[in-house]
Amino acid sequence: MIYELYYWPGIQGRGEFVRLALEEAGAKYVDIALVSEQEGGGVPALEKFLESDFVERPPFAPPFLKAGKQLIGQTPNILFFLGERLNLAPRDAAGKLWTNQLQLTISDFVVEIHDTHHPIGSGLYYEEQKPAAKRRSQDFRENRLPKFIGFFERVLKGNSARGPWMVGARLTYADLSMAQVIAGLRYAFPLATRKALQARPRLRALHDAVFERPRIKRYVASVRRVAFNNDDIFRHYSGLDR
Amino acid sequence: MIYELYYWPGIQGRGEFVRLALEEAGAKYVDIALVSEQEGGGVPALEKFLESDFVERPPFAPPFLKAGKQLIGQTPNILFFLGERLNLAPRDAAGKLWTNQLQLTISDFVVEIHDTHHPIGSGLYYEEQKPAAKRRSQDFRENRLPKFIGFFERVLKGNSARGPWMVGARLTYADLSMAQVIAGLRYAFPLATRKALQARPRLRALHDAVFERPRIKRYVASVRRVAFNNDDIFRHYSGLDR
Numbered sequence: 001m002i003y004e005l006y007y008w009p010g011i012q013g014r015g016e017f018v019r020l021a022l023e024e025a026g027a028k029y030v031d032i033a034l035v036s037e038q039e040g041g042g043v044p045a046l047e048k049f050l051e052s053d054f055v056e057r058p059p060f061a062p063p064f065l066k067a068g069k070q071l072i073g074q075t076p077n078i079l080f081f082l083g084e085r086l087n088l089a090p091r092d093a094a095g096k097l098w099t100n101q102l103q104l105t106i107s108d109f110v111v112e113i114h115d116t117h118h119p120i121g122s123g124l125y126y127e128e129q130k131p132a133a134k135r136r137s138q139d140f141r142e143n144r145l146p147k148f149i150g151f152f153e154r155v156l157k158g159n160s161a162r163g164p165w166m167v168g169a170r171l172t173y174a175d176l177s178m179a180q181v182i183a184g185l186r187y188a189f190p191l192a193t194r195k196a197l198q199a200r201p202r203l204r205a206l207h208d209a210v211f212e213r214p215r216i217k218r219y220v221a222s223v224r225r226v227a228f229n230n231d232d233i234f235r236h237y238s239g240l241d242r
Numbered sequence: 243m244i245y246e247l248y249y250w251p252g253i254q255g256r257g258e259f260v261r262l263a264l265e266e267a268g269a270k271y272v273d274i275a276l277v278s279e280q281e282g283g284g285v286p287a288l289e290k291f292l293e294s295d296f297v298e299r300p301p302f303a304p305p306f307l308k309a310g311k312q313l314i315g316q317t318p319n320i321l322f323f324l325g326e327r328l329n330l331a332p333r334d335a336a337g338k339l340w341t342n343q344l345q346l347t348i349s350d351f352v353v354e355i356h357d358t359h360h361p362i363g364s365g366l367y368y369e370e371q372k373p374a375a376k377r378r379s380q381d382f383r384e385n386r387l388p389k390f391i392g393f394f395e396r397v398l399k400g401n402s403a404r405g406p407w408m409v410g411a412r413l414t415y416a417d418l419s420m421a422q423v424i425a426g427l428r429y430a431f432p433l434a435t436r437k438a439l440q441a442r443p444r445l446r447a448l449h450d451a452v453f454e455r456p457r458i459k460r461y462v463a464s465v466r467r468v469a470f471n472n473d474d475i476f477r478h479y480s481g482l483d484r
Contacts, residue, residue: 056400057340060347060393070336074346076318077339094312097319098299104316105302111353119361120374121381132362132374139363151302158298 003029004066006046006059011232012184012225014075014110015063020176020210021079023219025086031224076103079173088173099167102155102174106181109148113181113188114233116140116240126237137240141192145185149196149203152178156202164202164209171210178203179210184234189241245271246308248288248301253474254426254467256317256352257305262418262452263321265461267328273466318345321415330415341409344397344416348423351390355423355430356475358382358482368479379482383434387427391438391445394420398444406444406451413452420445421452426476431483 003022007015015033022029035041046062049055049071059073065081072078080100083089089099114122119136120129152166161169166178182203185193197204210216219225228234245264249257257275264271277283288304291297291313301315307323314320322342325331331341356364361378362371394408403411408420424445427435439446452458461467470476 053396053400056402057343058393058396058400059343060350060390070339072339072343074343077343077346080342081339097312097314097323100322101299101301101314101316101319104319108302108353111350115357115361119357120377121385123381123385129377132377135362135371135374139365143363143365148302151300154295154300158295158300160298 001028001067003027004032005029005063006032006049006066007063008046009033009042010226011229012180013063013233016180016226017075017106017173017177018063018065018078018082019219019224020180020216021082021086021088021173023224024171024176024213024215025082025088026215027082027086034224076100076107079103079177083173086173088171088176090167090170090172095167099172099174102152102166103177105148105151106174106177109181110233112140112144112148113185116188117235117237126235130239133237133240137189141189141241145189145192145196149200153200153203156206164206166206171213175206176210176216179207182207183211184228187228188234188236190236191241243270243309245269246274247271247305248274248291248308249305250288251275251284252468253471254422255305255475258422258468259317259348259415259419260305260307260320260324261461261466262422262458263324263328263330263415265466266413266418266455266457267324267330268457269324269328276466318342318349321345321419325415328415330413330418332410332412332414337409341414341416344394344408345419347390347393348416348419351423352475354382354386354390355427358430359477359479368477372481375479375482379431383431383483387431387434387438391442395442395445398448406448408448413455417448418452418458421449424449425453426470429470430476430478432478433483 005015005018007013032041032045037044049059057071063075063078064071064073065078072081083099089096116137117126117133119132126133155166159166163169165171165175167174230236247257247260249255274283274287279286291301297313299313305317305320306313306315307320314323325341331338358379359368359375361374368375397408401408405411407413407417409416472478
């Protein structure tokens with residue numbers, strides 16, 4: 001099986017959570033964002049599925065994954081599917097649900113991170129919503145960021161299998177996503193994130209354990225990894241960090 | 243099995259998506275929001291799980307469901323679990339994923355509906371963010387609402403099993419949630435929703451088909467159904483509807 005990942009070119013975005021799972025597992029996949037339009041990749045390839053009336057089960061938005069004839073949308077749904085196949089989720093039903101629950105909480109967190117710079121509308125420029133972004137970011141730094149970070153640290157602490165991961169003794173896709181969120185937060189809100197992680201040794205250790213894994217290291221060092229940038233979910237505007 | 247549903251008292255909120263599934267299936271459950279604090283219900287019962295260090299797999303926020311010893315959080319995750327048990331989801335793996343994908347898209351929609359009146363912060367009052375709410379609502383009415391509504395109508399149109407439902411020929415939990423969202427939108431944005439649904443006969447028919455089901459009718463007429471109100475996700479502020 002060669003998977004095809006469909007996502008916007010030029011940003012990590014939500015596609016990155018899927019890429020990290022595929023890369024960690026050493027799965028064969030084509031990242032359509034890295035394929036030129038001439039060769040059938042890029043934005044037109046996405047739009048074919050988003051706008052066509054011939055897709056019976058269409059995705060609402062990227063990312064989506066093509067696995068044979070199956071087209072799967074929504075990041076946590078894609079990861080639920082891949083977790084089983086790539087051995088990045090527990091085998092028992094309760095463990096699968098718990099991993100999914102963590103991933104959904106990470107997704108909620110990601111929406112709130114995104115909305116710090118886009119509180120009024122995702123179709124408007126940041127420059128059109130700067131005062132609102134400043135207020136929302138303040139609420140995020142003071143309330144939401146510590147709340148989410150505290151929750152995930154507590155999950156790590158509560159995992160009776162001592163180790164760096166959130167679910168039992170083995171790495172899951174939720175750990176990969178969590179590490180990616182920490183990396184993104186450090187890029188976007190370096191000051192607030194340093195403060196929020198100060199008394200959170202387990203989350204810092206999880207981040208390091210993920211980015212030290214050989215396949216993840218190789219991936220991050222490769223041309224396949226797009227750098228963090230200010231067209232993405234995680235954006236660094238210093239005015240929003242203080 | 244008697245399920246226990248934990249959610250904030252006084253509002254429908256995200257708990258309602260779970261209630262509709264339990265009610266449609268005729269499942270036995272205790273709605274902890276309707277149990278008095280003296281009898282172990284209400285907010286203290288929620289907080290016991292949200293704040294305790296003794297819960298190994300804690301929920302981040304309500305709703306959460308207690309099923310025997312299992313504690314399950316995140317609305318789409320609860321519904322994934324219940325869908326299987328209550329026969330409100332397809333039996334095949336691809337159908338389960340597709341139903342989950344629709345539910346996740348409904349969840350995204352619900353976040354955006356909520357944020358029309360709370361674009362700056364969920365911990366602040368609406369009155370503290372009225373100008374931002376007005377701008378966000380305009381973007382919602384003009385762009386996001388038609389986009390989501392158009393997507394779900396297309397899903398209904400694309401379902402080759404002719405009938406009122408989104409997935410195959412049988413009712414799923416995603417249909418119940420979709421009908422609830424339409425009811426909520428009609429309460430919150432009566433003008434914008436009428437316009438958005440004008441050329442969407444399939445969504446209107448889905449709404450009616452859900453609310454005509456005997457168990458749902460009985461539930462909605464009962465004291466168990468909290469009325470829509472302005473402390474909830476769906477709020478009616480006429481200034482945000484035009």
